[in-house]
Amino acid sequence: NKIIYFDTIDSTNNYSKRIAKDAAHGTVIISEEQSGGRGRLGRNWISPKGEGIWMSIVLKPDIPPTEGMKMTQIAAAAVCNAIRGVTGLEAFIKWPNDLVVNGKKVCGILTEMAGELTRIDYLIVGIGINANNESFLEEFQHIATSLAKEKGEKVDRKTLILHLLKEFEGLYEDYINQGTLEKTLAIIRNYSAVLGKSILVIRGEQQLKATVLGIDEEGLLEVKYEDGKRELLMSGEVSI
Ligand code: BTN
Known part of the structure; x- marks a missing residue:
């Protein structure tokens, strides 16, 4: 798969949108820094240089638009398994698109879709992981954290990205081939931060x-x- 890497970019989701028409299915865009990182509900996503994993995956699945949001679940499950596997931290999924460690947010997912009523042109799955961030703005300190802060040591971002992409591919293929979210559901139920709460x-x-x-x-x-x-x-x- 093609990986496009930037030192800095406005937003890997925005860049993905700009190239999506010509980009191959599975293209990954990663940037060390985002000057205009976007979160859900029109919020900003603070994306400092070298500290996080700011990435987007361009997908062109042959599924109806109503199924598009399942990509968020697949991504959340993949990130959860990758964090657990690489860092040993107990990450949980705060349905539908956040991951938390010790009750604080370490990852957010922003899935965006383009197409028509019956057909998806492309999907962009944006994943932001606070990997090695050391400090957070005062207003976020009680709700956000980083993997490094929780673990007490830096996380190797490359290893985490590789695991994450491998997990994502496996769960994605399973969904496309089986037509069900079986494996993804097992993960998001097992590691849910909200189930029964x-x-x-x-x-x-x-x-x-x-x-x-x-x-x-x-x-x-x-x-x-x-x-x-x-x-x-x-x-x-x-x-x-
Ligand atoms: C949220 O929790 O509100 C979702 C945050 C998504 C952030 C990621 S970082 C990579 C990609 N590019 C963006 O501008 N946003 C997503």
């Missing part, structure tokens, strides 16, 4: 208390609100 489902201004009953075959979150109503969540914000 009481969470807050954030809907704009509203925060609703709910219990997580399960993660279904499609990767949707089954929750039960205090009034007894149940719902399947596709995405959106949950807080532990």
Whole structure:
């Protein structure tokens, strides 16, 4: 697979979008630094030089757009296994696109899709891992951390990237060949930070208390609100 490497770029997701039409399926874009890293919900993603893993994977799967968000689950499972395998840290998946270690965020995933109603042109899976970051802005200190901070020593980013890509490829192929998320689901259920827990489902201004009953075959979150109503969540914000 082709890997495109930058010292600095606005955002590996933005760059991916610019080249996606001509890029081969599986192209990986990595940058040491992002000047305009993007998070979900229009947030910024702070991406300092040399400290993290800021990467995007361009995918061109022959699946309907409604299945596109499964790539987020596959990526989360791959990152989880890679962190555990390489660092020994107990990483958990905060459904659907965050990874936490000791309750604090170490990784975020931003999947973006282009295409039509019935067909995906391309998917971009953006993965940001706080690998060796030493300091965080005051406002993030209680919610974010890095692998190095939790482990007490630096992490070899190259090794982590290799494991991550290998895991991702395996889970992706399994999904494409089987048509089910079986292996991915086993990981995201086993290492879930929310399963069986009481969470807050954030809907704009509203925060609703709910219990997580399960993660279904499609990767949707089954929750039960205090009034007894149940719902399947596709995405959106949950807080532990
Ligand atoms: C989130 O938790 O809000 C998602 C964060 C995603 C960050 C990654 S870093 C690589 C890629 N390029 C971006 O601009 N964002 C994603």
